[in-house]
Amino acid sequence: MGQTARVSAIAWTAAVSLAAWLWLLLCQGFFWRTDVRLPPERDPQAWPSVGVVVPARDEAEVLPASLPSLLAQDYPGRAEVFLVDDGSTDGTGELARELARLRGGLPLTVSSPGEPPPGWTGKLWAVRHGIGLARARDPEYLLLTDADIAHEPDSLRRLVAAAHAGGFDVVSQMARLRVESLWERLVVPAFVYFFAQLYPFRRIGRKGARTAAAAGGCVLLRAETAERARIPDAIRQAVIDDVALARAVKGGGGHIWLGLAERVDSVRPYPRLHDLWRMVSRSAYAQLRHNPLVLLGTVAGLALVYLVPPVAVLTGLAAGSTATVVPGALAWLVMTGTYVPMLRYYWQPLWLAPLLPFTAFLYLLMTVDSAVQHYRGRGAAWKGRTYARPDAVAGEEG
Template sequence: MSTIAWIALASLLSWLWLLLGQGFFWRTDQRLPRRSAPARWPSVAVVVPARDEAEVLPLSLPSLLAQDYPGPMEIILVDDGSEDGTGDVARALAVRYGGPPLTVVSPGAPEPGWTGKLWALRHGIGLARARGAGAGPWGDGGSEAEKRREGDGERDGEGGEGGKGGAGAGGPEYLLLTDADIAHEPDSLRELVAAATANGLDLVSQMARLRVVTGWERVVVPAFVYFFAQLYPFRRVNRAGARTAAAAGGCVLLRTEAAGRARVPEAIRQAVIDDVSLARAVQRAGGRIWLGLADRVDSIRPYPRLADLWRMVSRSAYAQLWHNPLLLVGTVAGLAVVYLAPPAALYAGLFAGDVAAGALGAAAWAVMAGTYVPMLRYYRQSLWQAFALPFTASLYLCMTVDSAVRHHRGRGAAWKGRTYPRPRVAPER
């Protein structure tokens, strides 16, 4: 056989292994596990880090204010140095929509060694723990009407600064860590807590359904989730005693006791890929974690241009490779063999008469496209896009190389005016 035929054979064998041996990553059936209402609904503090999010908050924050959670609940929005009036927008929305008590706080600039999001989460979690707002009906199991009345009574005229919240004595029993661009259906928190309590889980995370409206979003976004699942197969993450750990940072329900045991966020304060680092820390501390796709949790952040999506991916791609040049070279070579060789081999078969290369390339491309179909269905996209996966993979390859170049030029993981260098101590693999 020709060299291209041998490469196509290697690609086909790789795809057969990915199809059957990588935790069935391509399946999209990992949704919230069995749920049942607990005898007593635990207290929850919702912590929302927000930096310059005035544009998206009117679409996302009302969904948290409208939660129909039966137990004690409060919302803490941490305004991380915003310059667009994020805090004022949040207060105004709390006055307009009502709902559980809302507190808006600002921790100031991050201390050295902290990423902005984790610094904001540290402040929000610390506030929830310190307040321990468990007096009266919020803490003693009073009626839901009494709880709502007390929550309403504690909201001040500026949109809920302070307030008793629903943390329960000594702090909340659970923390919902959710991004400012995530919109939740009214039963989202109730379903998350029911799944956590029914299955004895310390961390429950849902990969929010990302926006797919523009042409570039349709090309890049489903593949983003597909590649994430390929790196961290959800079935492996969810298996008892698993060594694979991951979470989706947009929606994480975390048991407060497990957070303390894992020393988060302090233990992961330098992490750029904070959601995966969080899951690893909880798992290492003996916690049980679960990750799946969401049906009723959506990201509303738009990425209208390729440049917007490029920045979103490239800011953390090199960090995913632990800033290791050898891993970068291996990743580029692997992506080329697995994703780019099949169409090249098919081309060789059709136009250069290399029958073996063409047949092997076509077979590898067919398996590749087949594994992408479930994700396209989940995102309600045309199934014909599955055959464009090599093109999308080439974009991700370029984004990864660009991420490494930016790092070596000193621009690191840049996001909203901040640049994060490589951590002094590499995260555990």
């Protein structure tokens, strides 16, 4: 009797999971589609000037593969690159100057703002310094791009043309992350898939929609919009700075576009599970606003949506319960089908699609670990810095 009740409970839970997947499939902004690419472009009559701001901390390993691509931009207007060395200890600034000397291209300024004051993340303090340098040249646009991002030669031209044609205040592209090792194949496409599920790209680009997000690796921002939204001062404590930037711009009435990149790539390797784990866990609990109740809800949601379907299939097969197998299998099928477009975008084999529950379980563990590290005082740690929760900083300042 007890076993029958357990199987029946799993069957009902699998039915709820299937209903959740049907809702996600049809009502969550078609997040699973990967055809949101750079919007239509139209060349302006006069190309606006652009200041390219690159915050960099200990990036000597990736800089030779990324910085030359920025310096080599084929842009018809005036553009200048400002690399801000955020307290590097590996010679990042010196390497950047040497690459500019050897490769030529756009003018490069390398500067360092010193250690960030209390209440600032290191990256945003560097961005603030870089924007200040760029504003001295009075650019119409700012391109905020990470030090591990490589751009094809026409990247800047196409970003500006798209922003001009669509009247966007922000045009951001989710750089194609590196996918070479086994763990990268398992985790990286799912990372972008989960991000799109939280922030459906189609909703972000819709005027009047509340959904706001950007991808910090590549953000073209209208300079007057940045000044009006007080970027980055208004988001100086944000660990997830790209989403915070988008919310600040959209909150001020700005028009945002975010989509998948075709000619913008991250060159940073994540060969081991440990590397990927650290990438996710350092900001996962910040994404949940350091709220234990939101964490519990997130864990329960991940379990219901991603883990229940395979558990229901296996349990139903073992118990000979068709009523348990069918909803679990259908939910798993919908889940697998929605993941296929992202695997194709990343040129990965489709046999990885049914393994999404395993990857989701890893993300669940990473999220819990992020909370554990936070309460141990090691949350939001990155390259030797650990950032306090924003309200804790505010309390200290008061």
